[in-house]
Amino acid sequence: MITRSCYHSLRIPAQHHLRRNTAKYYHDYTRFATPGGIVRVPLNSPKILGVVSSRGNRSHQEDHYAFATLSLPPESLAASIKKHHGVDWDASAVGEPLSREVTFVGIYDGHGGSAVSQYLRQELHGMFESVDKEHIPELYQWARELGGYFKRFRGGVLAPWIDPGVKDTPILDTEARATQAFWEADRHLSMDHVAQQCGATASVAILQSLDAPATAFFASDKLSVTIAHCGDTRVVLCAVDGGKAYPMTTTHHAEAHVEAARLRRMMGSSLVTDSFGESRWMGALANTRSLGDLQFKPFGVTPEPEVKSKLLKGSEWAYMIFFSDGISSILSDDEVVDLARDAPDPKAAATNILSFAEELGSDDNATVIVVPLAGWGKITGPDKTKGLRDYRRSQAVGSERQKRM
Template identity: 65%
Template sequence: MILQAILRRSTVSKRIAQPVGRGYHDYVRAQTPNGIARIPLSSPRVIGIVNDRGDRSHQEDYYGFATLALNPAELQLSHKRKFGVDWDPESVGEALAGQVVFVGVYDGHGGSAVSQYLRQELHGLLESVQTASVPELYDWIKCLGGYFKRFKGGALTPWINEPPSNELMDLEARANLAFFQVDRNLSSDPVSQTCGATASVALMHSLDSPGTPFFAAKRLALTVAHCGDTRVMLCPVQGGKALPMTDNHHADARTESIRLRKMMGSSLITDSFGESRWMGALVNTRCLGDLRYKKFGVTPEPEVRTKLLNGEEWAYMVLVSDGVSSILSDDEIIDLARNAPDPRTAAQKILKFSQELGGDDNATVIVVPLAGWGKIEGPDQTKELREYRRMQAIGSERQRRM
């Protein structure tokens, strides 16, 4: 239903589309009986986005979206490795086979320079990075010293030697290369020594033939690359209980504490508010920027998770910054988006409620509809809890004003 409604408002071209590889763009293509339609990603029916400064004096939250043109052979390799799926790009056609929709949320700290850079550049870097640059990039990483003296290459290992391997990248390697390249690019700017940003990026690739956009895909390959405490979660049609695709990379998180203690010993300090901070300064132990902390184990290496979605079993995906997730649980976020007429309205409901409960930080909410949009079955599990929290917040505000 959502596909037909959007297609009626979209531009249809009967000409053969340009070959994949000509650069990213701000629309997604869909095959129709009359040709290939171009559907703008900025439509509130396609991706719902709200972004608010809160009570802060400046905005450090940013976001990005684009449709990337990637090598279909690389995507074929990724899906075979991660899902055991033999996807045939030729069954889709050249115009749609390499089409990958990118959606990212970025939360800056110490200033907005790094998060603004990510908004402008990360999607382009994800599309354009090449394995030929890995040996030189690896040398730069090793020169960071400290923690990275022991770095073996991770997902980039096949290409760190000269001459590099001819092996294709999968999406995990591509994300790692792009994230590390961000830090290298930023290293020429002194601001990046003390300014950083967390990032969560979702990459969606339809496996349908004929090709369909992400919001109508019956089979959708999802790859999430994540650094920090921005969050990505899925809402299933059955039951509507949140499925997190990210974990917060905080200093006291189990995976991060193990990683850091193994390489660096312990530099975990609890501040006067009871919050654990690495080196006594940083909440997040993975981020882009903050270059002066890299030698102490703060890494831009993303945690990459994948999931093959039967689109009709999933209603939507939500990405949020910690201005929202520090106030609301994943299940509350997912439930608030229920029954919204469009993705933007769903995002507005989430943001509004977090602010009603006292959220005053920069906040970003992105709601991405999937093929099961509007079909959630089962009760709203957090409705009573949310109403209780709202009444508590109202009572607290009244007492504050007395």
């Protein structure tokens, strides 16, 4: 583990703190069309997004989160929908300003301190709006200068834009926009020495209703969901049919198949098992993808997110849940989705998950975000993990009694 802490705020030089294009259009409410006009609903309502967070028994809170409604170019959104879903989306059927709106939800789990996760909470959603493909060649050169692993880096998803001599490059779709935003965040973090020795994992969702007239994400019949993910925070969908859990993220640990193949191909093996039996890359990091951790970047730790997109029929999905490893280290995906199924609102659902993890002994920082979808409250079939949870609760209670004797 990284032993040096960095709990103070990052101090990015003022001239670098904001992107070249500093205009921001994001806001903290969602809008949708009704026969009487456009309605605004605040995202911080417990009925719209359920959020709970706990420090556990740690001295500092390193988990952070953010949510916002972003304004993105309709042509970029249309290109993404065509690429990932094969659907021709007509922005003119929705009209301004709703054709530009997407909902952003992000969860950030810091390690070695809270500075990087706090920076992401404050800045990453703004970067999603402000990234510019004209800046990718400069960003690519910065990545190559990290050395080591990145000497062989060829741009990944951003490869079509890395040559400054190429004209008429494609428009940035959502995958490229997310990838550039993660890279830009890492470049800005590199300007402060604090981010050399601490970092954060991140899972971000972009939700776009494809309905016309426009509907909010929680009522959308046709919803595009794009997840950009680095590390071991998790995003899981819950289906109405039987309450099945559908994971949208994989864990970026060195022993994971995708990460092991990537790192061994480029770096050989630097996997060390600690005294607790946990595998750590370079003997220090559990995660092989993260933001910050600049000292480990030459050794293959990358901020490049894994991006997945899924087109949902809203009525077939009850909710989406984001959670940090203070939850996932204790509960399975199935237990997490089942704990939310009978809650009266998203905030109560998130509270149920956190409370049960703490009952079972979670003492880490823990955060849960529950995002309701059109199938909220309509899950069919039995609670699959109730018997297991009852047994685990009884064991935890018995263990606690023995400690007190």
